[in-house]
Protein backbone atom coordinates (compact mmCIF):
# COMPACT_ATOMS: atom_id res chain seq x y z
CA UNK A 626 0.00 0.00 0.00
CA UNK A 627 1.47 3.38 -0.99
CA UNK A 628 1.00 6.51 1.11
CA UNK A 629 0.48 9.79 -0.74
CA UNK A 630 0.02 13.28 0.68
CA UNK A 631 -1.24 16.50 -0.80
CA UNK A 632 0.98 19.01 0.97
CA UNK A 633 -0.61 22.38 1.57
CA UNK A 634 2.41 23.75 3.44
CA UNK A 635 0.57 26.06 5.83
CA UNK A 636 1.55 24.30 9.06
CA UNK A 637 4.70 24.58 11.18
CA UNK A 638 7.32 22.80 9.01
CA UNK A 639 9.28 21.73 12.10
CA UNK A 640 6.33 19.75 13.45
CA UNK A 641 4.97 18.58 10.09
CA UNK A 642 4.68 14.79 10.04
CA UNK A 643 4.25 14.63 6.25
CA UNK A 644 7.60 16.28 5.63
CA UNK A 645 9.24 13.82 7.98
CA UNK A 646 7.62 10.94 6.08
CA UNK A 647 9.01 12.37 2.84
CA UNK A 648 12.46 12.73 4.39
CA UNK A 649 12.45 9.04 5.37
CA UNK A 650 11.06 7.98 1.96
CA UNK A 651 7.85 6.64 3.47
CA UNK A 652 5.33 8.81 1.61
CA UNK A 653 5.14 10.78 -1.62
CA UNK A 654 4.24 14.47 -1.27
CA UNK A 655 2.53 16.56 -3.94
CA UNK A 656 2.46 20.33 -4.08
CA UNK A 657 -0.18 20.38 -6.87
CA UNK A 658 -3.62 18.84 -6.42
CA UNK A 659 -3.71 17.62 -10.04
CA UNK A 660 -0.73 15.36 -9.38
CA UNK A 661 -2.36 13.46 -6.51
CA UNK A 662 -3.24 9.89 -7.57
CA UNK A 663 -6.69 8.35 -7.21
CA UNK A 664 -7.18 6.31 -4.06
CA UNK A 665 -8.83 6.29 -0.67
CA UNK A 666 -8.77 9.88 0.61
CA UNK A 667 -8.63 10.30 4.39
CA UNK A 668 -11.14 13.07 4.93
CA UNK A 669 -12.55 13.81 8.41
CA UNK A 670 -15.65 15.39 6.79
CA UNK A 671 -16.52 12.30 4.73
CA UNK A 672 -19.92 10.73 5.38
CA UNK A 673 -18.70 7.16 5.40
CA UNK A 674 -16.26 5.61 7.86
CA UNK A 675 -13.21 3.77 6.57
CA UNK A 676 -13.51 -0.02 6.78
CA UNK A 677 -11.63 -3.07 5.50
CA UNK A 678 -14.07 -3.15 2.57
CA UNK A 679 -12.37 -0.01 1.21
CA UNK A 680 -9.11 -1.86 0.66
CA UNK A 681 -10.61 -2.98 -2.68
CA UNK A 682 -11.29 0.64 -3.67
CA UNK A 683 -7.89 1.92 -2.67
CA UNK A 684 -5.92 0.66 -5.69
CA UNK A 685 -3.12 0.30 -3.14
CA UNK A 686 -3.20 4.08 -2.65
CA UNK A 687 -4.07 5.99 0.51
CA UNK A 688 -4.10 9.79 0.37
CA UNK A 689 -4.02 12.37 3.17
CA UNK A 690 -4.14 16.16 3.07
CA UNK A 691 -1.41 17.76 5.14
CA UNK A 692 -2.50 21.22 6.21
CA UNK A 693 -3.24 23.03 9.47
CA UNK A 694 -6.48 22.05 11.24
CA UNK A 695 -7.62 25.68 10.73
CA UNK A 696 -7.59 25.20 6.97
CA UNK A 697 -8.82 21.58 6.96
CA UNK A 698 -12.39 22.59 6.16
CA UNK A 699 -14.58 20.46 3.91
CA UNK A 700 -13.79 22.46 0.76
CA UNK A 701 -10.09 21.71 1.03
CA UNK A 702 -10.61 18.00 0.32
CA UNK A 703 -10.92 18.27 -3.45
CA UNK A 704 -8.79 15.24 -4.31
CA UNK A 705 -10.19 12.64 -6.67
CA UNK A 706 -10.97 9.38 -4.91
CA UNK A 707 -13.08 7.52 -2.41
CA UNK A 708 -13.42 9.80 0.61
CA UNK A 709 -13.56 8.19 4.05
CA UNK A 710 -13.45 9.42 7.66
CA UNK A 711 -11.49 7.50 10.26
CA UNK A 712 -13.53 6.16 13.18
CA UNK A 713 -12.85 7.01 16.84
CA UNK A 714 -9.11 6.87 17.55
CA UNK A 715 -6.99 9.06 19.79
CA UNK A 716 -3.89 11.02 18.87
CA UNK A 717 -0.55 10.15 20.48
CA UNK A 718 1.46 13.09 19.17
CA UNK A 719 2.61 15.61 21.80
CA UNK A 720 0.49 18.48 20.40
CA UNK A 721 -2.87 16.68 20.60
CA UNK A 722 -2.16 13.74 22.91
CA UNK A 723 -5.33 11.86 23.87
CA UNK A 724 -7.57 13.93 21.62
CA UNK A 725 -10.03 11.92 19.53
CA UNK A 726 -10.45 12.23 15.75
CA UNK A 727 -7.84 14.98 15.14
CA UNK A 728 -4.88 12.88 14.08
CA UNK A 729 -1.65 13.95 12.43
CA UNK A 730 -1.08 12.91 8.84
CA UNK A 731 1.16 10.00 9.82
CA UNK A 732 -1.29 8.78 12.48
CA UNK A 733 -4.16 8.90 9.97
CA UNK A 734 -2.20 6.99 7.32
CA UNK A 735 -1.01 4.41 9.85
CA UNK A 736 -4.55 3.94 11.16
CA UNK A 737 -5.79 3.28 7.61
CA UNK A 738 -3.05 0.70 7.06
CA UNK A 739 -4.02 -1.07 10.31
CA UNK A 740 -7.72 -1.08 9.40
CA UNK A 741 -6.72 -2.62 6.06
CA UNK A 742 -4.88 -5.32 8.03
CA UNK A 743 -1.32 -4.21 7.34
CA UNK A 744 0.06 -3.71 10.85
CA UNK A 745 3.68 -4.15 9.72
CA UNK A 746 3.35 -1.30 7.21
CA UNK A 747 1.80 0.91 9.91
CA UNK A 748 4.71 0.19 12.29
CA UNK A 749 7.20 0.97 9.52
CA UNK A 750 5.46 4.27 8.70
CA UNK A 751 5.48 5.39 12.35
CA UNK A 752 9.08 4.33 12.93
CA UNK A 753 10.65 7.84 12.46
CA UNK A 754 8.45 9.30 15.22
CA UNK A 755 9.41 8.83 18.89
CA UNK A 756 5.70 8.68 19.85
CA UNK A 757 4.82 6.45 16.88
CA UNK A 758 4.68 3.21 18.83
CA UNK A 759 2.50 4.92 21.45
CA UNK A 760 -0.13 5.62 18.77
CA UNK A 761 -0.44 1.89 18.07
CA UNK A 762 -0.43 0.97 21.77
CA UNK A 763 -3.04 3.58 22.74
CA UNK A 764 -5.35 2.47 19.92
CA UNK A 765 -4.53 -1.23 19.90
CA UNK A 766 -8.00 -2.50 20.76
CA UNK A 767 -10.10 -0.22 18.50
CA UNK A 768 -7.71 -0.70 15.57
CA UNK A 769 -7.92 -4.49 15.94
CA UNK A 770 -11.70 -4.40 16.22
CA UNK A 771 -12.12 -2.08 13.20
CA UNK A 772 -9.83 -4.31 11.14
CA UNK A 773 -12.15 -7.26 11.89
CA UNK A 774 -15.27 -5.45 10.59
CA UNK A 775 -16.79 -6.34 7.25
CA UNK A 776 -17.96 -2.86 6.29
CA UNK A 777 -18.50 0.73 7.31
CA UNK A 778 -21.70 0.09 9.29
CA UNK A 779 -19.92 -2.46 11.46
CA UNK A 780 -17.08 0.02 12.05
CA UNK A 781 -19.61 2.66 13.14
CA UNK A 782 -21.22 0.14 15.52
CA UNK A 783 -17.84 -0.63 17.12
CA UNK A 784 -17.09 3.08 17.33
CA UNK A 785 -20.26 3.55 19.43
CA UNK A 786 -18.62 1.62 22.29
CA UNK A 787 -15.74 4.10 22.45
CA UNK A 788 -17.96 7.16 22.09
CA UNK A 789 -20.15 5.88 24.95
CA UNK A 790 -17.02 5.43 27.14
CA UNK A 791 -15.95 9.00 26.31
CA UNK A 792 -19.34 10.39 27.32
CA UNK A 793 -19.39 8.57 30.64
CA UNK A 794 -15.79 9.55 31.52
Ligand SMILES: C[S@@+](CC[C@H](N)C(=O)[O-])C[C@H]1O[C@@H](n2cnc3c(N)ncnc32)[C@H](O)[C@@H]1O
Nearest residue numbers: 641642667668669689690711726728729730733
Ligand atom coordinates in the same frame (compact mmCIF):
# COMPACT_ATOMS: atom_id res chain seq x y z
C1 LIG B 1 -5.30 18.41 9.06
S1 LIG B 1 -3.83 17.54 8.72
C2 LIG B 1 -2.80 18.03 10.08
C3 LIG B 1 -1.39 17.57 9.78
C4 LIG B 1 -0.39 17.95 10.83
N1 LIG B 1 -0.01 19.31 10.58
C5 LIG B 1 0.82 17.04 10.74
O1 LIG B 1 1.95 17.52 10.80
O2 LIG B 1 0.63 15.83 10.62
C6 LIG B 1 -4.16 15.84 9.13
C7 LIG B 1 -4.70 15.00 7.98
O3 LIG B 1 -4.77 13.63 8.39
C8 LIG B 1 -5.98 13.05 7.94
N2 LIG B 1 -6.86 12.84 9.10
C9 LIG B 1 -6.64 13.20 10.39
N3 LIG B 1 -7.65 12.83 11.20
C10 LIG B 1 -8.57 12.23 10.39
C11 LIG B 1 -9.84 11.63 10.60
N4 LIG B 1 -10.42 11.57 11.81
N5 LIG B 1 -10.49 11.09 9.53
C12 LIG B 1 -9.93 11.14 8.28
N6 LIG B 1 -8.74 11.69 8.03
C13 LIG B 1 -8.05 12.23 9.05
C14 LIG B 1 -6.61 14.05 6.97
O4 LIG B 1 -6.12 13.80 5.66
C15 LIG B 1 -6.11 15.36 7.55
O5 LIG B 1 -6.14 16.42 6.61
